Amino acid sequence: MTTVALKPATMAQALARAMRDAMAADPAVHVMGEDVGTLGGVFRVTDGLAKEFGEDRCTDTPLAEAGILGTAVGMAMYGLRPVVEMQFDAFAYPAFEQLISHVSRMRNRTRGAMPLPLTIRVPYGGGIGGVEHHCDSSEAYYMATPGLHVVTPATVADAYGLLRAAIASDDPVVFLEPKRLYWSKDAWNPEEPPAVEPIGRAVVRRSGRSATLITYGPSVPVCLEAAEAARDEGWDLEVVDLRSLVPFDDETVSASVRRTGRAVVVHESGGFGGPGGEIAARVTERCFHYLEAPVLRVAGFDIPYPPPMLERHHLPGVDRILDAVGRLQWEAES
Amino acid sequence: MTVMEQRGAYRPSPPPAWQPRTDPAPLLPDAEPYRVLGTKAAEDADPDLLRRLYAELVRGRRYNAQATALTKQGRLAVYPSSTGQEACEVAAALALQARDWLFPSYRDTLAAVARGVDPVQALTLLRGDWHTGYDPYEHRVAPLCTPLATQLPHAVGLAHAARLKGDDVVALAIVGDGGTSEGDFHEALNFAAVWQAPVVFLVQNNGFAISVPLAKQTAAPSLAHKAVGYGMPGRLVDGNDAAAVHEVLADAVRHARAGGGPTLVEAITYRVDAHTNADDATRYRQDAEVETWRGHDPIALLEHELTERGLIDEDGIRAARDAAETLAADLRARMNQDPVLDPMDLFAHVYAEPTPQLREQQAGLWAEIEAEQEGTH
Ligand SMILES: Cc1ncc(C[n+]2csc(CCOP(=O)(O)OP(=O)(O)O)c2C)c(N)n1
Numbered sequence: 175m176t177t178v179a180l181k182p183a184t185m186a187q188a189l190a191r192a193m194r195d196a197m198a199a200d201p202a203v204h205v206m207g208e209d210v211g212t213l214g215g216v217f218r219v220t221d222g223l224a225k226e227f228g229e230d231r232c233t234d235t236p237l238a239e240a241g242i243l244g245t246a247v248g249m250a251m252y253g254l255r256p257v258v259e260m261q262f263d264a265f266a267y268p269a270f271e272q273l274i275s276h277v278s279r280m281r282n283r284t285r286g287a288m289p290l291p292l293t294i295r296v297p298y299g300g301g302i303g304g305v306e307h308h309c310d311s312s313e314a315y316y317m318a319t320p321g322l323h324v325v326t327p328a329t330v331a332d333a334y335g336l337l338r339a340a341i342a343s344d345d346p347v348v349f350l351e352p353k354r355l356y357w358s359k360d361a362w363n364p365e366e367p368p369a370v371e372p373i374g375r376a377v378v379r380r381s382g383r384s385a386t387l388i389t390y391g392p393s394v395p396v397c398l399e400a401a402e403a404a405r406d407e408g409w410d411l412e413v414v415d416l417r418s419l420v421p422f423d424d425e426t427v428s429a430s431v432r433r434t435g436r437a438v439v440v441h442e443s444g445g446f447g448g449p450g451g452e453i454a455a456r457v458t459e460r461c462f463h464y465l466e467a468p469v470l471r472v473a474g475f476d477i478p479y480p481p482p483m484l485e486r487h488h489l490p491g492v493d494r495i496l497d498a499v500g501r502l503q504w505e506a507e508s
Numbered sequence: 509m510t511v512m513e514q515r516g517a518y519r520p521s522p523p524p525a526w527q528p529r530t531d532p533a534p535l536l537p538d539a540e541p542y543r544v545l546g547t548k549a550a551e552d553a554d555p556d557l558l559r560r561l562y563a564e565l566v567r568g569r570r571y572n573a574q575a576t577a578l579t580k581q582g583r584l585a586v587y588p589s590s591t592g593q594e595a596c597e598v599a600a601a602l603a604l605q606a607r608d609w610l611f612p613s614y615r616d617t618l619a620a621v622a623r624g625v626d627p628v629q630a631l632t633l634l635r636g637d638w639h640t641g642y643d644p645y646e647h648r649v650a651p652l653c654t655p656l657a658t659q660l661p662h663a664v665g666l667a668h669a670a671r672l673k674g675d676d677v678v679a680l681a682i683v684g685d686g687g688t689s690e691g692d693f694h695e696a697l698n699f700a701a702v703w704q705a706p707v708v709f710l711v712q713n714n715g716f717a718i719s720v721p722l723a724k725q726t727a728a729p730s731l732a733h734k735a736v737g738y739g740m741p742g743r744l745v746d747g748n749d750a751a752a753v754h755e756v757l758a759d760a761v762r763h764a765r766a767g768g769g770p771t772l773v774e775a776i777t778y779r780v781d782a783h784t785n786a787d788d789a790t791r792y793r794q795d796a797e798v799e800t801w802r803g804h805d806p807i808a809l810l811e812h813e814l815t816e817r818g819l820i821d822e823d824g825i826r827a828a829r830d831a832a833e834t835l836a837a838d839l840r841a842r843m844n845q846d847p848v849l850d851p852m853d854l855f856a857h858v859y860a861e862p863t864p865q866l867r868e869q870q871a872g873l874w875a876e877i878e879a880e881q882e883g884t885h
């Protein structure tokens with residue numbers, strides 16, 4: 175029997191390791207963005223890559239997000255696999271024209287002749303005390319754009335496994351990194367990084383029988399905490415971590431809701447026009463006869479992201495989640 | 509102690525971070541558009557090249573006329589004609605080697621055709637049966653690009669990637685005068701210069717962005733001058749002088765291939781037709797203005813040079829016109845056939861593998877179509 179030396183790693187380190195391993199495995203993989211080279215990125219997620227692979231493989235670009243993504247498109251056309259870092263969620267917006275008009279549809283408009291294997295990493299979400307323009311939950315914009323995969327990890331192992339899958343994918347992947355989980359830690363074996371996770375599969379993070387919390391990214395740990403707290407109320411909650419918003423894993427989600435008969439969708443993004451509306455509709459369409467109550471949503475308010483001293487009121491927390499669970503028409507049970 | 513005593517001797521000097529920069533003078537465009545035809549420079553031009561350009565211009569003019577006619581017959585949804593701009597279109601295609609890449613806009617189907625793309629495939633976007641009708645890798649022609657200037661960063665990225673891989677490939681991207689106001693124009697030129705990417709930007713200054721004249725687009729001394737701010741050379745050329753456009757572009761391509769970095773070329777030309785067949789140009793310009801440009805027609809200019817110098821005879825001219833008629837007849841015949849459409853194609857290339865959601869939607873459409881067909885039997 176071999177003893178495995180497990181060591182703590184942060185999500186940021188797991189992401190860096192994923193890029194490092196991908197770059198070592200495939201010379202076509204190029205990392206590019208603002209401050210990703212010498213500095214290693216403002217969140218240090220590209221730490222060490224320029225040193226190990228040189229500035230041609232991990233490039234500090236001029237400050238222009240449309241230019242970064244637009245040139246990455248050209249690089250992908252020529253057979254490279256660019257991994258683009260957008261410095262913050264709200265600073266990816268200048269690149270939206272390239273994203274929507276080209277990245278998302280190049281394969282389609284060329285009938286498959288010109289796929290664009292590129293990964294767009296976007297640190298997203300709040301909870302880090304960031305000032306204006308640093309905490310947006312922009313996933314709904316990406317989800318609403320056909321042709322993009324939209325992926326977001328919630329654990330250290332998934333950060334590695336999903337980013338490897340994103341870089342290996344022949345389709346463009348918007349890889350949303352929950353900022354407030356960058357420093358979350360887990361034990362892993364640095365000699366043998368976690369498995370590459372297929373894109374498009376949700377996982378049940380905690381099994382339970384009373385109701386399902388459907389969530390992703392930064393809200394996964396919050397839901398797990400809520401599930402623990404719910405035991406005091408006598409509820410045994412299941413937590414589904416979507417991991418991939420596009421493609422959406424209807425199978426795993428529906429199976430869970432059919433088992434529990436109740437569901438709450440939890441995310442930081444605003445509720446109106448947010449992912450929760452789509453998810454609630456899908457669950458209702460598929461599980462109507464299994465549902466004991468309407469699918470509820472716990473979301474951020476429909477407001478511009480608040481200043482840091484007020485953000486705790488905006489972000490879905492344990493109490494608000496338990497409150498929603500309490501409104502799942504339990505009267506019928508007794 | 510005073511501050512000066514603490515800090516040592518005070519010496520007036522430029523700010524410490526300031527460094528003398530490159531001299532902008534060599535980057536500046538000429539005062540007048542560069543011309544070859546009708547000037548001494550024409551004597552150095554290769555007669556074979558001139559004849560080749562002539563044949564392509566004549567073919568191009570006929571292609572434009574045929575495509576415009578197809579809109580009237582309802583065979584094309586819309587056509588942005590490059591009539592009057594054939595010299596730019598043709599020279600851009602001929603200045604490149606087979607291994608190079610062309611990045612055209614919606615107006616540049618002729619450049620794609622001159623590079624070898626099948627005219628029917630070049631026109632599928634405008635017929636409406638599919639967005640891109642050709643495989644971009646076959647002739648190394650990127651998809652026709654409609655969102656203005658967004659193809660420019662692609663050209664830069666592709667050229668940069670080629671250089672990283674050690675291939676001596678050059679990318680040439682075409683954009684209109686209006687497109688130079690877009691942010692992507694700025695970002696592309698800046699990236700190209702910083703990376704010294706082997707890319708050539710050809711601005712076809714045809715006087716208008718739909719209805720808006722250049723004066724409302726920019727206050728720059730010329731569009732070619734914009735190059736200087738990025739640290740690349742700007743060249744100004746008579747866009748209706750095919751020999752001049754070809755020479756300037758070929759120079760820029762050679763310069764890029766040799767590692768000299770990008771060039772911005774502004775070609776002064778004129779959009780003789782309306783913006784598209786759907787546009788009414790009389791709302792914003794005088795016919796008299798169009799007439800002045802007919803006197804500076806790219807085909808007439810080159811034909812004059814060739815006949816004056818005895819480089820072409822009646823037979824040569826007739827051969828060029830016959831070849832053009834052959835292209836037009838073939839285009840007409842094939843465009844008059846209804847394209848074969850498969851609605852299932854809608855789902856085929858959204859992702860490498862359709863998502864479960866798309867599979868469901870595809871099955872739904874399939875059922876709808878089957879029901880429709882049963883209804884008609
Ligand atoms: C981003 C964007 N905005 C607006 C349009 C609509 N549009 C199509 S062509 C055109 C004029 C472009 O003028 P110019 O760049 O000079 O090219 P030309 O049509 O003269 O060849 C406009 C405004 C567009 N295609 N893309």
Ligand SMILES: [Mg+2]
Nearest residue numbers: 684685716717
């Ligand atoms: Mg124009």
